[in-house]
Amino acid sequence: MSLSSEPKMQVSGFYGKPRLQAIWLIYIREMRDQLRDRRTLFTIAILPILLYPLVGTLLLQIAQFTRQHETSVCIVGTDHLQEAPPLLDGESFVESLTDDEARLKVLQYRWNDIASSKDVSEETNSWVRDGTFDVVVIIPANFAAANPETIDDTAAVQLLYNVGSDRSMVARDRVESILGNWRAGWIESRLIKSGIDVETINPFQLNDIDIAPERTKETAFWSKLLPFIMLVWAMTGAFYPAIDLVAGEKERGTLETLLCSPALRSEIVWGKLGAVTSFSMFTAILNAASMLVTSSFVFRQISVGGGTIGAPPLTPMLWLLVALIPLATLFSATALAVAAMAKSSKEGQYYLMPLMMVTLPLVLLPMLPGTTLSAGTSLIPVTGMFLLVRALVEGQYYFALLHLPLVIGVTSGCLWLAVTWARRQFDNESVLFGGGEQWELNMWVRHLWRDRQTSASPAQAYACGAIILMALFFGKLAVTQAPQGLAGISKMVLTPQIGMILAPTLLMATMLTTSLRSALRIRMPHWTTLPLAVLLGVTLHPMYVMLAEWISFTYPLGEQAAAAMKPFTDQISAAPWLTILFLMALVPALCEELAFRGFIFGGLVRERGRLRAVLITALMFGISHGVLQQSIAATIMGLLLGWIALRTESVLPGILIHFTNNALSVSMERIADSQWDGAIMFVTATEAGPAYQPMWIVTSAGIALTCILYFSTLPPKINESETDYLDIDGNLTDPNVALATA
Amino acid sequence: MIDVQYLTKTYEDLNRGPFVAVDKVSFQVGRGEIFGLLGPNGAGKTTVLRILSTVLSPTSGIATVAGFDVARHPADVRHHIGFVSNNTAIYDRMTAWEMVEYFGRLHGMPRQTLTKRLESLFEQLRMNEFRDIPGAKMSTGMKQKVSIARAMVHDPPVLIFDEATLGLDVLVARNLLGVIRSLRESGKCLIFSTHIMSEVEKLCDQIAIMHRGRILDTGTLEQLRNKHDQSDFEELFFGLLSRHEQQESSDWNAEYELDTAIEFAGVEK
16 A cells, blocks of 8 residues: 555656757657648738738728718808908919818808708708718808907807718818918908008018938838737737647547657657747737838828838848747747647637737837836736837837846846746646536536635635736725725725635635635744744845835826825825734735645645745735736735745744835834834934935845855745645645545 | 556546446456457546547546556557547548558658558558548548557557447458558557447457446456356356456445444434
8 A cells, every 4th residue: 555655646757858859850740741731821922922912902992992082161141251362262262272182062152042941050060960061161151240359259250060070080180270371461461551560460480390310211001010010910810820739639539649750749749849930920020021011002092191201221131030939939838738638629719819908008109109118018928028119110229228227138038937937837637638518507616615625726716816806806996085094094904805815715715625724824933934935024024124115216207096096005104003004014914825835726726836826915905906016916915925835834933024115115114113222223304204224235145145145045834836635734635545434 | 568456547527426437457468369358338448448548538547558658658668559439530630651650650750661561551551552542531430440550660569449340241241350460470469349249249359347447257268258157258248247247236225224224223213
């Protein structure tokens, strides 16, 4: 029995270094396989080559159609214009008043032509509404007689237009400019009549000159459009081969053939990833090229934005190709990991839709007006790279170089995560072979109850996080007014903390696991970790304050948001200290830690999910804070808390660190103002508020680092990540022992 | 060549809870032997063979193939086996020749040796007439031949056939059994799983009868016949299975009665 009680959790296939030759073999095979597939070839090669010329032809047709269509204007009450300077010349406006060479179709009515039989305003309104005329100009009867000194509404010229119709809006602009010119001429003649020099109303002249050379204008246009087109196609180009190479192979049964060949799982992943990336890049490049060629013809035919836009400058566009490599790899690795979950090509397509929805905002964000490269935007994956490329294309080399390390750091971080995920997927039996069985609701509910374990499963952990974040989101929307007084603040803090974070956690832990203590990871760690956690909380706080300051400098809080926070912070500093300590430190430390570093962490850390547990709980913890600036700081703190939760295998040190940190944040002002002489050693009161002494910052950083080093030496006792089955004391049990009697 | 000790595999199953697909299975197979794994569908044969081919990892227990542990040295194990199963299909968009060549190269065979080996394999299995036909256009029999050639290309000492005759017509199945016999003669170690009794009777040196994850009995055909005093193998097989089922249900009943007795006792207190 000694043999069977020794659990073996290693997953086969992942040992040994991947061999370059095997990766190359697999890569070449996958490429050849895809190239022999008509559907793939059609989507990545034939479609782009045909698509753009077809769209271009269509565009040209539409352009011709719209140009042939004249703008129609109706003028009612031309007989009232006799006293005024000439507006009309026969069938059209006086030529000197119009500055556009395109003709306007003008139809004229005398007042009584309409007024004799119908109501003028009703009739003209219906003309514009029906589109009989794009705009109608009404000259009222008392227009000419109106006394210029009195403002009489009935004498006003009316311009009727319809905001729902683009043509009407264009017509309105044109007619407005004609009427403006007409009025200016009128004023001029009146001034001359009364003997005033016309120059008095024109004290200076304005010449606006666009200094951008023609080249830059083109660059600005293409540097926005081309990366967008390329990234969207890089995504699409990664999706279909990824589905075919993983889900499709599963469906056809060829994946198992490959898995039992001598190729390592890592070699298979790298080979397939290479193939998917190649297709992603080919698709992007082919589409961009085809679009460039077509558009340069189309733009020559129809003028865009007033001037013609030529082909983009080619050399700077090479930057785009360089940036495409990591981004295409990133998309491909993610698509590969997601596709691995599917049992068939059809199922794969269901999964990739949500993936597209998540990625698309990252590609769309840089297209928004005003989004430029900065320390903040360069931290956003994909977006940062996109903006960097734009800066490079526009020739701002120094500026781009400044942000290069951040962008490269973020991109390689994401790349590493995506590739690791894909590799893990290929190492996971339940991903590769699981599923297939029928799913029924009552069966599933029974399974949840019957197969409860001492801690949550990863899926339950994800669900708990999602429930908390959703509850917080809707809870935040429900709060419409700022809290009044201490009772208001208590309600504002306790409702989300207890009702939306702790309650779902406790509910899930009670219902879905057999041990509340084990599910929430309430275990006694080595006794030294507890005082050290408090010490770490104290010594880490100066650095936390610096981090928060850096964040608010990089991503400044909006004035409105700051103003909204002001009464809240004022009330906190006025309230009794112990109450505030309870509300702002104890409650959040308990509720948030039990949820994030307790239940959720305990679920995610299982099945070799150490990295997953730390990263995802930090991210969820960050998002739960709602305000971007707080979220970033919380995510970074969450990483540290998660790591300590991993090392100590308990939720308790995290609670202590969290409590100490929050307690110091709300007490700093009180410490600085206190009568205690020693306070000056640590904190001083400055104009901007209390601040730590530089000496203490350095010392505390040293102490904090020592604490962290100590935590890193803790030996694992139960090793949660390797456990599938845990009994109440966290000991590993052999599932077969329990089952043998069943 | 193959040594399996207390091999166990547990799955999470929505319907049944933690489900033991393979329950403390042990057996040995030597060189030049054909080991038959006989059992109804769902007995756990495929799971055992998937663990031996390192595609799945065992929950507990040890399995070594050609001296390598399947959990610790999976790549070495895969170098020493050829695995043919219903679940190992061939590529639709590759010809027979390309397919076998690809796997030969994945085994790291030098080009010249590989070409020679391919020529002789294609000759031996009579595959030359369809060597340039893509997988999608092959008949089931052709596909099966390609799979066997793919598994044999690196001349492994151990060959594993999982329900390899399933879906084949009589002629092709007979041909396959011939191939397997000739492999034994060349000293290979073979595992052969099936639910067709006649194949086992004709072919296997050692037989293990599997049911619900457990090996009910193992031995040579003669040994099994003598032990159970039953010359008709089919009767022997069904007898074993039904006895096992009866025993399981009586075990379950006994346990259930014990549980209810305890409950009642508790209530009375």
